[in-house]
Amino acid sequence: MERINSLENMKGVPSTGSSVQGSGKSILGKDDFLKLLITQLNYQDPLNPIQSSEFASQLAQFSSVEQLYNINSNLLRSIDASYATNRSITNALVSNLIGKSVSVYGDVLYLDPAQGASFGYELKGDAKEIEIKIYDSDGNVVRSFKLDGRKKGRYDFAWDGKDSSGRDLPAGNYNVKISALDKDGKAVAVDTYIIGLVEGVRYKPDGAVILxxxxxxxxxxxxEIKEGRRDGN
Structure with missing residues (x-):
C-alpha cells in the first residue's frame, strides 16, 4: 500500500487549494488544518507510518497557522476598539463647536436681513478679474459684484442683503457662484465657503455633521473656526 504522506493526497480529504463543499469557505482556518492533520494520522499506512520528523514539521505548520490566526484576530479587535475610541473623541470635540462661527466649504448661504450674509472664497491662483453672483431659490441673479484682481489666497466677503436695485431681499437661503480669470483670460479655480454660526450637531452612522x-x-x-460671530470684509 502506498503511504499517504501529504495533505493534498489524503483519501476523502479535499486539498488545501480547494474549498470545502457546503462550507462557503475557500481559506483554511486553524480548526480545518487540525482536522486535516488528524485525518492524515487516521489514514496512514500502519506498515509505513509517518516519520516523526515529518509529523513534527506538520505540527510546526499548525502552530504557525494558529499564531497567524491569533495575530489577525487581535489586530481586528484592536482596530475596532481604536475606531470606536476615535469616534467618541471626535463626537465630543464636535459638540464644542456649537455657538462658534465657522467657515465651511459650500455655496448655500442664509440671508438675515438684519445682519446680511457672509461668505468667502479661495483663489487657487492669481486673478485679474473676479465676479460674484448671488442667486435666489428660483435661479435668478439678484446681485452681482465685480472685484479687482487679487493674489492667490483666501478672502472673506460680506453681502448687505440688497439686490441690484438696492432693495432689501427677504430672509432665506441663496446660492453664491464665484468665477475668476487670470491675466491671460484663463479661468482660475475658486473654492467657495460660507460663514455662519453652528446651531447644532447631528450624529450619523458615517460620522457627525454640523448644522x-x-x-x-x-x-x-x-x-476655519472663530468665536461666536460672523466677519466679512
Whole structure:
C-alpha cells in the first residue's frame, strides 16, 4: 500500500487549494488544518507510518497557522476598539463647536436681513478679474459684484442683503457662484465657503455633521473656526 504522506493526497480529504463543499469557505482556518492533520494520522499506512520528523514539521505548520490566526484576530479587535475610541473623541470635540462661527466649504448661504450674509472664497491662483453672483431659490441673479484682481489666497466677503436695485431681499437661503480669470483670460479655480454660526450637531452612522441655518455640513469641510460671530470684509 502506498503511504499517504501529504495533505493534498489524503483519501476523502479535499486539498488545501480547494474549498470545502457546503462550507462557503475557500481559506483554511486553524480548526480545518487540525482536522486535516488528524485525518492524515487516521489514514496512514500502519506498515509505513509517518516519520516523526515529518509529523513534527506538520505540527510546526499548525502552530504557525494558529499564531497567524491569533495575530489577525487581535489586530481586528484592536482596530475596532481604536475606531470606536476615535469616534467618541471626535463626537465630543464636535459638540464644542456649537455657538462658534465657522467657515465651511459650500455655496448655500442664509440671508438675515438684519445682519446680511457672509461668505468667502479661495483663489487657487492669481486673478485679474473676479465676479460674484448671488442667486435666489428660483435661479435668478439678484446681485452681482465685480472685484479687482487679487493674489492667490483666501478672502472673506460680506453681502448687505440688497439686490441690484438696492432693495432689501427677504430672509432665506441663496446660492453664491464665484468665477475668476487670470491675466491671460484663463479661468482660475475658486473654492467657495460660507460663514455662519453652528446651531447644532447631528450624529450619523458615517460620522457627525454640523448644522448651519438648518443645512448639514461635514466636519471635513470646515475651513476655519472663530468665536461666536460672523466677519466679512
Amino acid at each position: 448651519i441655518n438648518g443645512v448639514e455640513y461635514s466636519i471635513a469641510d470646515i475651513v
